[in-house]
Amino acid sequence: MKDLAGRIVLVTGATRGIGKAIALAFGAEQSRVVITGRTAAALEEVAATLRSTGAEVLAHQCDVTQKPHVESLRQEIEKRFGAVQILVNNAGVAPAADFLEMTDKLWDEVMRVNVNGAYNCCKTFLAPMIDAHWGRIINIASTVARVAYPGIAAYATSKHASLGLTRALAMETARSGVTVNAVCPGYVNTELTRENAQRLAEKRGQSLDQALAMLAASCPQRRLIEPEEVAYVTLMLASDRARGITGQAIQVDGGAVMA
Ligand SMILES: NC(=O)c1ccc[n+]([C@@H]2O[C@H](COP(=O)([O-])OP(=O)(O)OC[C@H]3O[C@@H](n4cnc5c(N)ncnc54)[C@H](OP(=O)(O)O)[C@@H]3O)[C@@H](O)[C@H]2O)c1
Incomplete structure (x- = not known):
């Protein structure tokens, strides 16, 4: 995807897991990559890996729930590279709890990171994309943006919200050269899945490997x-050639959800 070379990409939550893989993939396309977390x-480690591949990288510590952090991130990126062209809202948390046992603190944390965090970044980085008549927002949602399972009410609600935000912004930006999509x-x-598998294992008196195998078995x-x-x-959604794809939720789940 040669058209990604030189593009200014911001990946939130890039210190590990999916965000790190996305940052490395854009680096391999010679994009200018901004990583946060x-x-x-951990940020410095990912930045060093990216630099070792010859990528241009800016690492900036940022808690996406804190609007002033996101604003100082914007200023730093504009000083170094210019306006963000591709925003990947990946930062997320996924603590599990049955609804009646779930604390208010857990609910608030999930909403603050998964919903308000993406809101803060869209609010900060969308306007310059519209001004430039080109931009990409890619929200890393989840299959639970489309379906739900027991024990994850806060997470499922937050990911349904992520898809709602994706669709609403896709409609508002449809004539501006900006696309907004979700990957599910x-x-x-990743570590997040291992942490959830560990919780599941403790609840069921299983080993971590057994719990991981159970999660894998739920995938066709x-x-x-x-x-x-x-x-x-x-990367595909960020490409110029994906300009006709907007407001979509694309599952990467081995066929688990087909709705
Ligand atoms: N793993 C899965 O099975 C799965 C499935 C579907 C969707 N997803 C989604 O994919 C995304 C990444 O998941 P993952 O599995 O890679 O998770 P992970 O390994 O736990 O990584 C989460 C990343 O988010 C960052 N983060 C968390 N809270 C943050 C905050 N307040 N501000 C900034 N960064 C923050 C973390 O960095 P710091 O701790 O350094 O801040 C870390 O880099 C999440 O949105 C998750 O919901 C994951």
């Missing part, structure tokens, strides 16, 4: 998705 050491992965082979392809597979679809 809250953990300075199933269970991906009988496997976890790799972060690079999510990155591939993100």
Whole structure:
């Protein structure tokens, strides 16, 4: 995808997992990559990996729930590279709890990161895309933006909201050269999935491997998705040639959800 070379890409939550894979994939396309997250050491590690491949990278510590952090991120990116052209809202959390046992704190945290975090970034980075008549917003949602499972009411609500935001912004930007889409992965082979599998294992008196195997078995392809597979679809949506795709939710889930 040669048209991604030189593009200014912001990936939130790029210190590990899916966000890291997306940042590395854009780096390999010679995009100028901005990576963010809250953990300075992990950010520096990802930045060093990107630099070692010859990519141009800016690493900036940023908690997406904090609007002033996002504003100082914008200023730093514009000083170094210019306006963000591709925004990947990937930062997310997924703590699980049955609804009646769930604390208000858990609900608030999930909404603050998964919904308000994406809102803060869209609010900050969309206007210059419209001014430039070109832009891409890609929200990393989940299959639970389309369906729900027990024990994840906050997460499922937040990802349905992510899809709602995707569709609403796609409608508002349809004539501006900007596209807004969601990528909806199933269970991906990341730390987040291992943490959830660990919780599941403790609840069921299983080993971590048994819990991971159970999650993999819920996928028709009988496997976890790799972060690079999510990155591939993100690159595709960012490409010039995907300009006709907007307001869509694209599953990367081995056939788990077909609605
Ligand atoms: N793994 C899956 O099975 C799966 C499936 C469907 C969708 N997803 C979605 O994909 C995205 C990434 O998931 P993952 O599996 O890669 O998760 P992960 O390994 O837990 O990584 C999450 C990333 O988000 C960052 N983050 C969390 N809170 C943040 C905040 N307030 N501000 C900025 N960054 C923050 C973390 O960095 P710091 O901790 O350094 O801030 C980390 O880089 C999430 O939106 C998740 O909901 C994951």
